Amino acid sequence: MLSLKNVTKRFPGVLALDDVSIEVRPNEIVGLIGENGAGKSTMMKLLTGAYRQDTGEIELGGKPLVIRNPRDATSKGIAMVYQEQSILPNLTVAENLFLGREEDFVTFGRMNWAKLKRAAKKELATVHLDVDPLTLCEDLSFGQRQMVELARALSLASRTGGTPIILLDEPTSVLEAGEIDILFGLVRELKSRASFVFVSHRLDELLSLSDRVYVMKDGKVVSEMSSGNASVTKLHELMVGRSLHSEYYRENLQKPCRAEVALSVRHASLGQVLNDVSFDVHCGEVFGVAGVVGSGREELCRIIAGLEKLDAGEVMVGTTRLKPQANHAVALGIGYVPRERKVEGLVTQMSVAQNLTLPRLSAVSRGGVVRKASERALANEWIQRLHIKTPGPDASCRNLSGGNQQKVVLAKWRFAGSRILVLDHPTRGLDVGAKEEVYQLIRELTAEGVAVVLTGDTLEEILGLSHRVMVMRDGHAEKVLPCEVGHKPSQVEIVEHMV
Template identity: 60%
Template sequence: MSAPIIRPAPPGSDTPPALALHHVDKRFPGVHALKDVSIEIRPGEVVGLVGENGAGKSTLMKILSGVYQPDSGEIRLNGQKTRFVSASDAMRQGIGMVFQEQSLLTNLTVGENIYLGNEAQFTRFGIVDWRALYAAASRQLAKVQIDADPRTRAEDLDFAARQMVELAKALTLEENAPGHLVILLDEPTSVLERAEIDILFARVRALRARASFIFVSHRLDEVLELSDRIYVMKDGAVVAELAAAEADVTQLHHWMVGRSLQAEYYREPLQKPYRDEIVLELDRLGHQGAYRDVSFKLHAGEILGIAGVIGSGREELTRTLAGFAPHDAGRLLAAGREVKLRTPAEAVDIGIGYIPRERRVEGLVLFLPVAANITLGDLGTLTKNGLIDTREEKRLAQEWVQKLRIRTPGIHTLCLNLSGGNQQKVVLAKWLNARARILILDHPTRGLDVGAKEEVYELIRAVTAEGVAVILTSDTLEETIGLSHTVLVMRDGAITHRVGAEPGHKPQQVDLIGHMV
């Protein structure tokens, strides 16, 4: 589908854009990352930027933040042609960034983080005036309306509060930048709850007098909610620009992936009945301070979804099953045999694979190639006399790349250089190669675009059809319901509800929410 380029009239024709890119191109070896890209951000505006993984969003953001320089084209700031020779140069010119992964150093105080790298203004004869620094940090925190002591260590704040500190840090640029600020929001809501998202959005709206924003997110409904205009990217090019008020999720999905958002998004027609075989049984399982009296039976080929808010106990329960937090009450039986999983290695030994929410931290070794990551969970079968059979490793890696349709230049490509969706496929391949019979999926589609999510859903359906059992915790109730055979609801560490979720008989979200809160 060739989408029309819709250009709403600017609010003030005499006011130049706060930031504009004209005909920007960027190439890397073998990849044409950006193709003749032109965008503009007007003063006080929130611009949404959406696209599949690999569409060019990350490259574009790195050019705007000074990490990369364009091969051709120009950048204009407040109507004047400029260039960003480095990230620090972009910051000096008023370009700030709030990262998805967060850039705060958790062992430093909030104030130290806010002025990290800019302590010189508070330093005389090599001595930092901490009272002045913390007073200035308090003023920055007031801008984002967060009640936090700047002397508090960043590690003592929750994730939502740290995200606000990131925003306050970006706003320090207005003290030295000559013009209007532009703040890049890179997936800032990916691990926030709805109430926290509402607070963040309220702060962004309140700050429009000081700054313009570019909002990058895979959550299309949030992009529509916050943005004034939206740019859609595909294959390194801008394929649509439109007013958010004139768009909907289905339109954006179509332009992003080139096909309609299917009614069977969660591949419900592929959901097969699970088998009678019980692969895991929990009998009044408990972990002090986290959950208690949890009982259920997991069957081969079953997807068991666990719903609940933060603090419900579901995260701690899944980490017990992955070997990170041994239970201290009740019984855990795998294939009929009682076990206590004291380490992740013990979980792997009984056929449990864990796909964590932080795949880049816990799921992959980013600086190892695809082949090494795929075989990492089963090195024993590849090793003889202390040496890895590289020929067999290559064969297995190529087999899984082909089977899971992992898009990579080759099996020797570093996982660091893959898109999020393909990184997730590598993690899945690792456990399937290790012959895991139970997969714990902890927010498996976090940070993935809609096209990549569909591919992950299809893979989940395929592995359960072969008898692999899945325990699923998800970002959304919709995903939990759509994928699962059975849904358990947890609140305050206990199971409060369980319901079947067969195709055509899925429970409604509202029916579950009452048992969650």
């Protein structure tokens, strides 16, 4: 039905998909697994028209298929339920279901609400969701909004008259157990009229729902098997079957951390995202946080950075309780390197010098006016110390490579004198050489006594860099494992606690 044949996709410094071939047959559920960075998201974006492959072919029904954009994908029977919900909360259920297709319900220049409501009820019935179509989506539970997403995807993909193909990207990451059961029951029922590609890190769920499973690693499909012939143990080994290279992560520079506690998190709870999480981070320690998407690790990083407010519990820096304010976190010596450096880590239209000095403008200003000479001098110092490749301190950050942009983000917190750094996927999108430079910087920081909270793109990275690793699952701290040099836990051991 749908197939990718020898598909390759490159980005600067990254081979995202390497000669990938997969097949989705009519009325089946195909599971797709792999670590972060394995190529799953790139494949989904190819199928929805967000990217175009460099080489290889996509075929539908044995004929070559060109997907120009997401609207074009749905017109050809392919739709996606995204991990990050795309529902507009201030619109009704009916309006969300037919967003972009409002002209179908306009009569004499006016919206025919009765017709829209009838059509919405029909679509909602396919997913057994009994809500008023004119209810605002912000008044629905997360699970109900997920059903609206699924109903919309089915509606869009079914317009071709053929068998729709629905892509499910981590659909259970923030659902409760009862909601997951409902979703899985529905997908099994809908299998008679649609095909599904199910992307998940939860191996037990994936095996219970899928007919066949593809395993991806480093941009390649490394295995394809029926779910009946697979096991959680076998999938573990295929997912994480890489050897660690100690020198790559500068493990030779990993020194014992100090006894002094830099940061304490006590009984942290936030909705259904975090549940009674407690831990300490010592000066000079890399404290790794591992977990699948939806485990709570990203939210934990934002809480420590002062960007989220806890429902219960506290974050302590020394004897001071952290307020849920980013400026208070900075004042307490906490620096935050976000996963989306271009969105939250940098002001890309500003210069390297301006970004470097932003957290501590008092050092380069007098009477509220920035002294450009001082700004440039300090920027040049950090450009040299961190080997940032840039034409000069006045160059725009938007023109730097990803690795050099990340160095600017790290440099600004070193300049600010941060003693605690929260690193959320610090090497995301970086090539191998840039990653090694970031790892070297992390080792230098800890040698100076800086405490680091790290969540990374791969288990290999977290294990290679960390002194200890806390494994999270569904908002709980499942286990804290020591990671001494020469005695690192295996990736399989970590995955067992994650899933």
